[in-house]
Amino acid sequence: MRTIRIGMLGCGVVGQGVVKLLKKHQPDFQRNGFDLKLTQVAVKHLGKHREVDLHGVRVCQDPLAVAKDPDIDLLVEVMGGREVAMEAGLAALSRGIPVVSANKAALARGLSRYLEAAAGSGAALGFEAACAAHIPIIEALDRSLACEEITLVKGVVNGTTNYILTLMERTGFSFAEALADATAKGFTEADPSLDVDGIDAAEKLTLLVFKAFGQYVPPEQIHTEGISRVTRADMLLSQALNHRVKLIAGARVVDGKLNCSVHPALIHRGELLADVDSEFNAIILEGPAFKELTFMGKGAGQLPTASAVLNDIVKFARGGRGAALPGFVKAPAAPLAQAPTKHLAYCYFLRLKILSSGIVDGVVSFLETQNVKVLSKAYISDGEGDYLGLITDVVKESRLSHLMATLRRVDGVLEEPAFIRLDKDNYRDIVEHEQRAYFGASLERQSGPRV
Ligand SMILES: NC(=O)c1ccc[n+]([C@@H]2O[C@H](COP(=O)([O-])OP(=O)(O)OC[C@H]3O[C@@H](n4cnc5c(N)ncnc54)[C@H](OP(=O)(O)O)[C@@H]3O)[C@@H](O)[C@H]2O)c1
Structure with missing residues (x-):
C-alpha cells in the first residue's frame, strides 16, 4: 500500500480538525489503496494543550524545516499569516511537493509566485478550504465549469460579518456591541479588522476571480468597504424597506471590463443571498450558457474547513491534480481592464x-x-x-x-x-x-x- 507522508504547518482550529478526520477516514483511504500518515507538524507553542493526540508525530516550531524536509510527500498549510506561510509553501512547491492550503491571506497576495513555483516543478496546489471553506466552488470552477464563460461571481463569503449584521438586525445592537459579542464568542480573527473591514472577503474574491476569469486581481486592487459604518438605523430602515444588509464580494463583467468589489449591500428579502446567515456562505455564478448557479454551505468552522482540506489531500493521493493551481486556467484574449466602482x-x-x-x-x-x-x-x-x-x-x-x-x-x-x-x-x-x-x-x- 502506498503511504503518503504529510507535513502540516499549524495545529490550531483547522489543523486539529484535519488530525481528527485523517484518523476517522483511515479505513476509507486504505480501501482505496493508499494510506495518509501525518508525520510532522509545526506549531508556535510546543507545550500548548491540544484536543488531538499527536503521539508518533514529530512536532517542531520551524515551518520552513517541515516544508523542506525530504521525508514528506505533501504539505498542508493551516497556519495562517503571510510571509512565513508563503515562504514555506513556495519552498515545498518549488521542490515538487504538493501543497494544500486554507490560507487565503498568503495565497491571495502571493498568487503569481505560487503559480510560478507550481508550474516550475509540476507540483499541485489545492486551496478549496481557502475560499468559502466547505463549498466546493474551486473544484466546480476548475472542472465542471472549466470552459464556461462566467460573467458574474458574487456572494456572502465572510461568516463573521454575517454574524455581526444578523445580530444587529435581530437585537438592535450597534455595530460596536455586535462586534464585542462576536469577539467574546471567538468568532473574529485575532485582528477583527480583517473581517469587518472586508479584507478577508477581498482575499477570497481574488481566488474566485482567478478561477472564474483566469485573471489575477490582488486584494489591494479590489474596491473594499467593510461594515463598520452600518448603523442601527440602517438596519431598522432596511427592514422596513423589506431588505437585509449583507457584505457582498462580487466580480462582474460590465461593458467588457471587470469590476471587483467588496461592500455592504441591501439585498431584497426575496433574494437567496438575503437568507444567508451566521457561518453560512453562498456564492452565485452567472454566465450566458448556464444562466445562474448557486452554491451554499458552511464557510467556516473546524470540521467544514478541515474536511475541505482533507478532500484536496485525497484528490492528490488518488493521483489527479484535482482542483489545483494552476489547474485549468482560462486564457482571455487579453486580461480584462478593470472597471472602477466609481464609474x-x-x-x-x-x-x-x-x-x-x-x-x-x-x-x-x-x-x-x-x-x-x-x-x-x-x-x-x-x-x-x-x-x-x-x-x-x-x-x-x-x-x-x-x-x-x-x-x-x-x-x-x-x-x-x-x-x-x-x-x-x-x-x-x-x-x-x-x-x-x-x-x-x-x-x-x-x-x-x-x-
Ligand atoms: N478557522 C476557520 O474556520 C477557517 C476557515 C477557513 C480558512 N481558515 C484558515 O486556516 C488557517 C488556520 O486557521 P485556524 O483557525 O486553524 O488558526 P489557529 O487556530 O490560530 O491556528 C494556527 C496554528 O498555526 C500555528 N502557528 C501560527 N504561526 C506559526 C508559526 N510562525 N510557526 C509555527 N506555527 C505557527 C499555531 O500554533 P500554536 O497552536 O502553537 O499557537 C496554531 O497551531 C488560516 O489561514 C485561516 O485563515 C480558517
Whole structure:
C-alpha cells in the first residue's frame, strides 16, 4: 500500500480538525489503496494543550524545516499569516511537493509566485478550504465549469460579518456591541479588522476571480468597504424597506471590463443571498450558457474547513491534480481592464437623519428636482432621532458625493446622509418589484430603470 507522508504547518482550529478526520477516514483511504500518515507538524507553542493526540508525530516550531524536509510527500498549510506561510509553501512547491492550503491571506497576495513555483516543478496546489471553506466552488470552477464563460461571481463569503449584521438586525445592537459579542464568542480573527473591514472577503474574491476569469486581481486592487459604518438605523430602515444588509464580494463583467468589489449591500428579502446567515456562505455564478448557479454551505468552522482540506489531500493521493493551481486556467484574449466602482451606477439606499416626518415629502421632491427618482421610502423614530430611508433609482456613483452634500443643505436634514448600494445585479428586479408595490402589477417592464 502506498503511504503518503504529510507535513502540516499549524495545529490550531483547522489543523486539529484535519488530525481528527485523517484518523476517522483511515479505513476509507486504505480501501482505496493508499494510506495518509501525518508525520510532522509545526506549531508556535510546543507545550500548548491540544484536543488531538499527536503521539508518533514529530512536532517542531520551524515551518520552513517541515516544508523542506525530504521525508514528506505533501504539505498542508493551516497556519495562517503571510510571509512565513508563503515562504514555506513556495519552498515545498518549488521542490515538487504538493501543497494544500486554507490560507487565503498568503495565497491571495502571493498568487503569481505560487503559480510560478507550481508550474516550475509540476507540483499541485489545492486551496478549496481557502475560499468559502466547505463549498466546493474551486473544484466546480476548475472542472465542471472549466470552459464556461462566467460573467458574474458574487456572494456572502465572510461568516463573521454575517454574524455581526444578523445580530444587529435581530437585537438592535450597534455595530460596536455586535462586534464585542462576536469577539467574546471567538468568532473574529485575532485582528477583527480583517473581517469587518472586508479584507478577508477581498482575499477570497481574488481566488474566485482567478478561477472564474483566469485573471489575477490582488486584494489591494479590489474596491473594499467593510461594515463598520452600518448603523442601527440602517438596519431598522432596511427592514422596513423589506431588505437585509449583507457584505457582498462580487466580480462582474460590465461593458467588457471587470469590476471587483467588496461592500455592504441591501439585498431584497426575496433574494437567496438575503437568507444567508451566521457561518453560512453562498456564492452565485452567472454566465450566458448556464444562466445562474448557486452554491451554499458552511464557510467556516473546524470540521467544514478541515474536511475541505482533507478532500484536496485525497484528490492528490488518488493521483489527479484535482482542483489545483494552476489547474485549468482560462486564457482571455487579453486580461480584462478593470472597471472602477466609481464609474458604475447603482440603486442606492440613503439614510437621512431628519428633524421630523414633516420634511419627508420635501426631501423626495428635492431629489426629483435633481433627476433622482425615489422608489421606496421608510421613516423611523427611535431613541436616537428621526430617520428617513430612501431607495433611489439608478444613479451614477460619480454623482453621489455631490448629491449627498446637496441633500445635507435641505431644511430639516440634520447631518450628511449616508448611503449603502443595493446589490447591483438584481436592481432591475428590485426596481420592478418596488414599482409594482407602488403602482400595481400592470406596470410594463420597459418602464423600469434606465440602465
Ligand atoms: N478557522 C476557520 O474556520 C477557517 C476557515 C477557513 C480558512 N481558515 C484558515 O486556516 C488557517 C488556520 O486557521 P485556524 O483557525 O486553524 O488558526 P489557529 O487556530 O490560530 O491556528 C494556527 C496554528 O498555526 C500555528 N502557528 C501560527 N504561526 C506559526 C508559526 N510562525 N510557526 C509555527 N506555527 C505557527 C499555531 O500554533 P500554536 O497552536 O502553537 O499557537 C496554531 O497551531 C488560516 O489561514 C485561516 O485563515 C480558517
